[in-house]
Amino acid sequence: MKSHMKLPAIQLTGAQPVRHARSRSGNTETLQVTVRLLDDAGTLGPPIEVPKIVKSDEAWRAQLSDEQFRITRTHDTERAFCGIFHDNHQHGLYTCVCCGLPLFRSDAKFDSGTGWPSFFQPVAQENIGRTTDTSFGMVRTEAHCVRCDSHLGHVFEDGPVPTGLRYCINSAALTFRENGAKPAREWVLFGAGCFWGIEANFAKVKGVRNTRVGYSGGVTKSPTYEDVCSHTTGHAEVVEVGYEPAQLNFAALLDVFWRIHDPTTGHRQGPDIGSQYRSAIFFTTPEQEATARASAARLEKSGELSGPITTEILLATPFYAAEEYHQKYYAKHGGGNCRIL
Ligand SMILES: [Zn+2]
Structure with missing residues (x-):
C-alpha cells in the first residue's frame, strides 16, 4: 500500500454480484448481497442474502471516528506501523468497523513486515469485494467489505502458503474481538x-x-x-x-x-x-x-x-x-x- 496519501477515486470494475429485491418494508427496491456469518461457536454459516448497506456521508460520520471515516469512506490509507492491529497477536475475529461483517480470523494473520495487518485469506470469500485500482500509475486490487463498500486495503500476490495472497488491511477499517471473550455483560x-x-x-x-x-x-x-x-x-x-x-x-x-x-x-x-x-x-x-x-x-x-x-x-x-x-x-x-x- 502507499503511504497515508489520499487515493484518487478508483475504478469499480469487479463488483460482487448483487440482486435486487423488493424491500420488505415498502415498495422501493433494495440491493441484496451474499455473505456468510459466524455462529456462537465460531462456525462459518452457509451463504445468505442480506441487504446491502448504503448510507450518506453524514450518517457514516455520525457513526465513525474521523480516522475511520477517512480510511473506509474516502479510500485513504493509514501510516505504516501506526495502526492499532498491525502488531496484534491475540487470537480472535476481525470484523468490518462500519457494518460488523466478519472479515478475517487471527489464524490467517501473518507478520508481513509492512506495518499493516496482513492476512492470507478472509473468513469467507463472499465477504470481500475486489476492484481494480489504477491510482498512482499502478494496477492493484482494492479490497472492500461487500456489504457496506467500506475500503479495507489491497490484495497482493506475494503472500504465504496456502493462498499466496496478502490482504494488506488498514487497522482503522477493523474491529477486533478476542476468541473466548466471555464478558460478564x-x-x-x-x-x-x-x-x-x-x-x-x-x-x-x-x-x-x-x-x-x-x-x-x-x-x-x-x-x-x-x-x-x-x-x-x-x-x-x-x-x-x-x-x-x-x-x-x-x-x-x-x-x-x-x-x-x-x-x-x-x-x-x-x-x-x-x-x-x-x-x-x-x-x-x-x-x-x-x-x-x-x-x-x-x-x-x-x-x-x-x-x-x-x-x-x-x-x-x-x-x-x-x-x-x-x-x-x-x-x-x-x-x-x-x-x-
Ligand atoms: Zn462492512
Missing part, C-alpha cells in the same frame, strides 16, 4: 415502537441487568426527543439492554423481542407512526447478528406472522440516552397503552 439495542413499554418488558426478564431508553440509528449526534420526533434525524426509539450471557442467552432475549411487538409493520407500531418507531435489532457482536438473522428466518417461515418481517438488523451505532423523564417511565407512572407481557 453483553449489550444490544432494540427498537420496537414506543420505548416506554419496550423498556418495561425487558426490565423484568431474568438475566437482564439494566435497561435505558434512548435514540440510535440516526445521522445526528446527541438528539433530543423533539429532534427525533421531527423525523429529520433518522433515529429510532430504542432500549439499550445489558444482560448476562451466563444467565440469559441471546436467543431467549430475541423471543421476548418478537413477542412484544409486530415486526411486520415497517415504520409503525399500533397508533405510533413514523421511522422512530421502526422495528430494529442493533447488534454489538457478530454472534448476535447471526443469531438474530437465524431467529428472524425461523419466525418468518413459521407462518405465525401476518407478513414478511421488516425488522432492521444492523450494527449498533452510537446510543444517546433519552431525557430522564423517559427513563423507567412505566415504573414511575404505571399504566400506558403499550403492550406489556
Whole structure:
C-alpha cells in the first residue's frame, strides 16, 4: 500500500454480484448481497442474502471516528506501523468497523513486515469485494467489505502458503474481538415502537441487568426527543439492554423481542407512526447478528406472522440516552397503552 496519501477515486470494475429485491418494508427496491456469518461457536454459516448497506456521508460520520471515516469512506490509507492491529497477536475475529461483517480470523494473520495487518485469506470469500485500482500509475486490487463498500486495503500476490495472497488491511477499517471473550455483560439495542413499554418488558426478564431508553440509528449526534420526533434525524426509539450471557442467552432475549411487538409493520407500531418507531435489532457482536438473522428466518417461515418481517438488523451505532423523564417511565407512572407481557 502507499503511504497515508489520499487515493484518487478508483475504478469499480469487479463488483460482487448483487440482486435486487423488493424491500420488505415498502415498495422501493433494495440491493441484496451474499455473505456468510459466524455462529456462537465460531462456525462459518452457509451463504445468505442480506441487504446491502448504503448510507450518506453524514450518517457514516455520525457513526465513525474521523480516522475511520477517512480510511473506509474516502479510500485513504493509514501510516505504516501506526495502526492499532498491525502488531496484534491475540487470537480472535476481525470484523468490518462500519457494518460488523466478519472479515478475517487471527489464524490467517501473518507478520508481513509492512506495518499493516496482513492476512492470507478472509473468513469467507463472499465477504470481500475486489476492484481494480489504477491510482498512482499502478494496477492493484482494492479490497472492500461487500456489504457496506467500506475500503479495507489491497490484495497482493506475494503472500504465504496456502493462498499466496496478502490482504494488506488498514487497522482503522477493523474491529477486533478476542476468541473466548466471555464478558460478564453483553449489550444490544432494540427498537420496537414506543420505548416506554419496550423498556418495561425487558426490565423484568431474568438475566437482564439494566435497561435505558434512548435514540440510535440516526445521522445526528446527541438528539433530543423533539429532534427525533421531527423525523429529520433518522433515529429510532430504542432500549439499550445489558444482560448476562451466563444467565440469559441471546436467543431467549430475541423471543421476548418478537413477542412484544409486530415486526411486520415497517415504520409503525399500533397508533405510533413514523421511522422512530421502526422495528430494529442493533447488534454489538457478530454472534448476535447471526443469531438474530437465524431467529428472524425461523419466525418468518413459521407462518405465525401476518407478513414478511421488516425488522432492521444492523450494527449498533452510537446510543444517546433519552431525557430522564423517559427513563423507567412505566415504573414511575404505571399504566400506558403499550403492550406489556
Ligand atoms: Zn462492512
